[in-house]
Amino acid sequence: MSKKIALVTGASKGIGFEVAKQLGEQGITVLVSARTKADADSAAGQLKELGIDALGVELEVTNGEHIAALAKWIGEEYGKLDILVNNAGIWAEPSKVEGAFETTFEVNTFAPYHITEALLPLLLESDAGRIVNQSSALGSIQFLLSNELAQRLATPAYAASKAALNMLTVYWAKKYEGTNLKINTVHPGLVKTRMGGEKAELSPEEGARTAVQYATLPADGPTGGFFYMDNELPW
Ligand SMILES: NC(=O)c1ccc[n+]([C@@H]2O[C@H](COP(=O)([O-])OP(=O)(O)OC[C@H]3O[C@@H](n4cnc5c(N)ncnc54)[C@H](O)[C@@H]3O)[C@@H](O)[C@H]2O)c1
């Protein structure tokens, strides 16, 4: 069996870096992507020092040329992709930053759409293709309706961008039902990162575990679900 290849977006720090590390520790080759080649190479270098087969690749997720060039290169180099983790995301306050609503959708929703569409042909070449979208409990409509903390935390742009990402997940899961592909959306928990802040309960290592679990699902695992660890979340 050929070695598994995974691509993680926004992998130079935070949860994404830990997802790349934990996939690499399972013997998977990880394409560590970041906005700039320098950031990607620096993160891949740290993983290589741990004995992980890591390679830095440039992917500003909103850049269509980067997406096309990367898809072409992965096709030529490996002929397939086994795992895609759409992890890159931003939190911006539309009330504070001009254009934040649009930018949030560009990074959190439109980018995973274009990246996934570009890579789907290569994921279908895998015997066990897995796509994980790094969403949030704040993208759960039912959670927002029922939970005061969620109502206080969520910004309209962030919550709506993640709800839309969840919808894309369901769309792809239905479209590719009956193939080897499994496509799920996950909440990482509240994680101590630049986005999550110092007071968040989980370490990045703990926050990466849900994405890694759904990126390495066995053949009888679920598709088209929304999860936090082993728990299914309400849409
Ligand atoms: N931290 C939390 O508590 C939490 C909770 C729920 C969901 N999430 C989600 O988890 C994911 C990772 O967040 P994190 O907490 O590690 O945040 P973070 O800010 O530490 O990391 C985000 C990563 O995305 C990258 N990124 C942002 N815009 C990009 C772009 N245009 N192109 C390429 N890369 C880009 C950043 O460079 C960074 O590597 C996000 O999608 C976030 O919405 C985080």
Ligand SMILES: O=C(O)C(=O)C[C@H](O)[C@H](O)CO
């Ligand atoms: O739950 C999420 O999706 C979050 O990203 C939580 C935020 O990081 C936190 O509320 C930022 O203030």
